[in-house]
Amino acid sequence: MTGSVLSGFRLLQLSTSAQLRPLEGVLRAAGPPLLFGLRLWASVSLALYAAFWLQLSNPFWAGASAAIVCQPQLGASLRKGWFRMLGTIVGAVASVVLIACFPQDRVPFLIALASWGGACAFAATLLRNFASYAASLAGYTSAIIAGDLLGTVGGVDATAAFMLAVTRATEICLGIGCAGIVLAGTDFGGVRRRLATLIAQLAGDVTAGLSGTLASGTAGTEFDDLQEVQRELVRRVVALDPIIDQAVGESSEIRYYAPVLQRAVDGLFSALVGWHAVANHLAKLPVNEAHQAATTLLKNLPQELRSAPEPGAAARWLAHPAAVHRIYQTAVPPLTALPAGTPSLRLLADKTAEAFTGIAHALDGLALLVADPARPALRPGRNRPHVPDWLPALVSAGRTFATIVAVSLFWIVTGWPGGGLAMTFAAIVTLLLAPRSEETYGAAVLFVIGGILDLMLTAIVSFAVLPGLSTHGFAAFSLVMGVCLVPLGTLLKSARQPWQVGLLTAMTMGFVPILQPTNPETYDALLFYNIASAIVAGMGAAALSFRLLPPLSPVFRAHRLLALTLRDLRRLAKGATQGDWESRVIGRLAAMPNEGAPLERAQLLTALSVGSAIVYLRHFAQRFDRGATFGAALEALEEGDSASAIVHLSRLDEVLAAESTDAQGTQDALRARGNILVISETLTRPASLFDAGVPR
Template sequence: MIRAPALIDRGLGHLEQVVPPLPALLYAVRIWAAIVLALYAAFWLQLGSAASAAVCVAILAQPQAGQALSKALYRFLGTLVGGAVAVALVALFGQDRVLMLVSFTGWLALCVFVAQYLRDSRAYAALLAGYTVAIIALAGIDAPQTAFETTVDRVAAIVLGIAVVAFVNDALGAPTVRAALERSLGEAAAGVDRLCADLLAEDRPDLDRIAATLARIGALRSDAAALAAERGGHHRAAGARSTIAALYTQLSSCLALVETGRASGAPADEARRLCAEIAAGPDPARLAAIADRLRHLVDDAVAGGRPVGEVAALQRALDLANAAWFAADGRRALATGARPLRDPPLPVHRDFPEALRAAARVALAFAATAAFLVAAGLPQAAGALTQVSAMCALSSVAPDPGRFARSVLTALPVAALLAGLTLFAVPLEAEAFPVLALLLAPTVLLCSLLTLTPSVGATGSVALILTLMFLVPANPQQFDADALFMNLLVTGACCLILALTIRLVLPVTAGRHRAFAVAEARRDLAAALAGSGDATARLSLNADRLVQFARWTTGCAAARRASLRHAVALSCLESAAARAHEQLRLLAPVADLGDPVREARAALARHDAPALEAAATALVRHGRGVEPALRAALARAATDLATAARVIGRHGRLLRHLRATEG
């Protein structure tokens, strides 16, 4: 009796762990309702590929409405491009299978290469434009006259699936990207504030923590892109991008302030106190007052001819305040839908050799599979080639291709079991559509819930798609054991080809990833020192590169810290050089500044630390007796030149080893 409440509490605790939360259940119900509605509409419209509408819904299954709509838009565009190319290839090479396969291999490789430079739904659209040609042209290689009809039928199924997803999400109140992104950006901003406070207090950067914070910020790019697809999301998406860029700048400015060292004097001490206040998250009015005070401190330091180190410390504090202001403005735009003060680009790091290897890997895998299947004369060759092209292409943009292959291999038996149980449960000669809808419910609900579990999310998503492909929903639905077994056999062989391709064909190891990243950083640094590129875009690019470099860097803690320290140094030098050239271009037309500007540019080109220090000092010296706007530009230019000199002085051996300035 006494122990009964404890047993009940324990039982309720176990029940909470087993029963999914309500939002997850509602998401699963939405996906099931969308699949059933898509099938019903496809049967009613008598589409030739009704199953494609259901598969389209499964592919577009996303927990938030904006994510689904963004993916739907790019899926539609990718299908249109792929359909047009398929019709063109059939018209050109419909009577020659070899030329058809060769031309498709080249097109698929091109799409994979382009996808490496894109992200999220855009990358998916590029890949879809590639393997849609296989779905249309290769599947009907024996009947080329049906290519146009197949294209129209597939586009109709895609449009139907997109319309159903949009309708169900709107009717059943799917959560928006905006609400989740507001929370995530707020948490990221709070994390940046805490990190900045710790950096200012300890004067010793924790590079692993910095990389983790950058990764957390960068992960929000996808939601910022998806937000534009929601109603009234254009300005909100711009606000989200502005906030992300501002958080990058805020962290970079704080790190640069710490690396500058503690400057002596009352203005520098006051600037430190104001930076600590910024890290505490003041309201916008106080933030504006802090920025205004720091602006006056910088102006007084330049007008008074203070040392470059003090000017640099004050300018970095002002940069921190300005970044915090832009972050607050971006979050305001995200919440209200108003136009933000800016909409900066957020480029990501991509390596040309890696993109080329990905395209070659997919092309070689497809060509080898095609040669084997054609030589063997298997009747299922067209379907197998379609699946191989789709799987290999999708794996090329996965963060971890090996994990993607394992997810597909794990999902295959799950999908086979679910499809077999569903088909076996269909009554003989059952023509009632409600029977099919009810039989689909357990499968769709289970797979949808799995997609929300981080550890098996990819497996659940692939399992749902494969299950619908194995079922091939029809009205009436019948159980064909031979067709199911053959589909399983072909798909299993394609999964095996995928795993072997990723492991054996031009694999990219972590060491090679790092080598590619360092080579790209060297080229970008050389371009920045020569004066090309946008400073704001470089900051986002370097942040993404640093996150990827940290993910690929393993080994002992000391070696990892050394590698990250060098990566941060290259990033800091590149950003400082780009910003310095940006300011020098503004100062070049000013009278009496021609010689100092030319000397500063020459010092950057030679990566000469003493000459950079001298150029920074000369610019500060010219700040006496000029107007405040010009003093502000001189302070920014001198600060970046001093930062570049400091990095070159500390990491000269690394730069000489990399030969960073060679064209």
């Protein structure tokens, strides 16, 4: 009897467990989003409480700053907070300087303010990630302070400039600090591990692709498919950039060694370039010759690299990246010292070595992220910034300048009391979206929709909920905010579609400024709707500016980036010094838009290989007194005469082939002939990169 009861109990337990398992999965999935919503609420509540306690004049800016800084990832929140503080201080100083320069001149002051906003938009478009955010903030902090300094028709109150700048900066920094305290105390971050996993997966995928290309011995029928795979890998490498910035925000060690991570990304690009060159050359060789060359290379590789990594290799790389790094390091010397008998084999060996060297750099970054005790000594080094294209930044600057001037003019002409706030939010949205190159109008429209939804929500809170509370203490007010902010934060963390993220971000950012909490709370309907309509109108003006002066289209930007690279390639052929050629082109490759640029991305990879070949051949010609013959080929390249360039390169190749010298000299000559092959194969394509019609 007892046994049957126990058996029945076990069956009931198993049945109940099976029924509750889906619910458990739902609760587990809902946990992180709900926790983020609670963090958002706590950050805003703490900021407002501190601002009320300090009796600051506009405490809502503290709460709004906490909401803006609060991000789903800890690294993003902390790093954004530091850059927000920097941007706030710069913007406050700039506003005081502008007031000092134009104390009684309304129109020059507004033009100077618009010029400062345009300069900040220019910097925000050139910079990346949170540095870009700091530049945007420097612009709209000045607009926030200016909007409070100016009267109903834009009259400058110079006497209050300094104290108001200090007050607004204090309110904003207070919100940043409160959000940082809440987030740092409730979230230990996970971006570092996530970034390490992504780098390990990318390194493994590139290794698998290169090993597969060598194992097949030819890329002839598969070359188009390989190009598609390589373009997708390039996109994934580009996507590492914001995650690296978040990881830097989580750890001071990673911040110190940030150039190591940048070299890891450049190494992945170099590996892709080397793989692209190997696949491209194998596709042009006869099948037998391609198989023979690939077999020779495989024999000189460590056993671990002769085939694609096994499933689960990324996990082992994460556990012991330094050990894997040594495998790639040992693969490079045999390839570079390989006694090749043909320029084709020399080219394939050098490009394979280049790819493995790039992956080794990526593994250096991986060892840093997982804190492998066996990692090699890392040197921080320095990054050399390169601007891929100046035009998008100029467009952003012109749009921001025109928007601030137009809204300011409307404000002065109409005498609208909310004009200053409308100008402020027009500047905020325009500057925040300035770095974005795609779908900016849609994002600005989402800000308007979010503002309208916030208007309805805050109207209910202000005139239906708060006046009916039995107590007017901060605890009751905070609970009401929690009812609004916790669901918004939960939905933001759970959002997957871009429009969902944009709409919910706009609502979390606009809720506190539209609510405008004060101590004690006031219930002036006319003032509330004037403030709310000014905020929505400013967002609408920003949306209109993106409609009238949109960012450059992805197709146009892709063509410009390619045209600029080909211009530099021509200058390189002409003899101009192009220091750090590879970093320059890799920067443009990283800036290439994801949409509408598959051909241009492949051509950039080719241009990078050709430019590196020109650099090598120029040094080779100087060493071995072949400058005249190679100079004639470069002159033809610079003029866009592909046929003449091929003839001169063929002559140089024949001269190098006929010479007999020592073993080292032979390998140097073969390496030079291999680089001649890289250029010649590019020139023999139906649409050469050096066609005379390409813009210079």
